[in-house]
Amino acid sequence: MALRALSARELAATGTLFDSFMGRDGEECKTVGELLEIYRERHPALEASADPHEDLRVNRFMSDMSGERWREDLVMKIGVFDGEVRVIDGTHRAIAYLGCVQDGVAPERLPALHVDWW
16 A cells, blocks of 8 residues: 555545535535535534434544544545546545544644555
């Protein structure tokens, strides 16, 4: 595995495979930053029983990361699809990491952020 460090800014701009998320449909795949915006808007109204994709795990991931209970590096897999770089594994972890940074948690207190190019 060839890991590369990634900044929060790069993470926010990285595309995903999601063109719809938490009931918000779209025609274009969203970036991690766009998914975080949707998550923040939609998660208060979503009940766990109505969460078939387990999107609410982002809250648990954020709590573990910001509370320094996440013990390992945060590794996401990234690949190129249709000529675009996209997160292909670890999207919910990426949303949580970016959410922690936006909430003011210093990256030094968070797990190291890496990508594995596929």
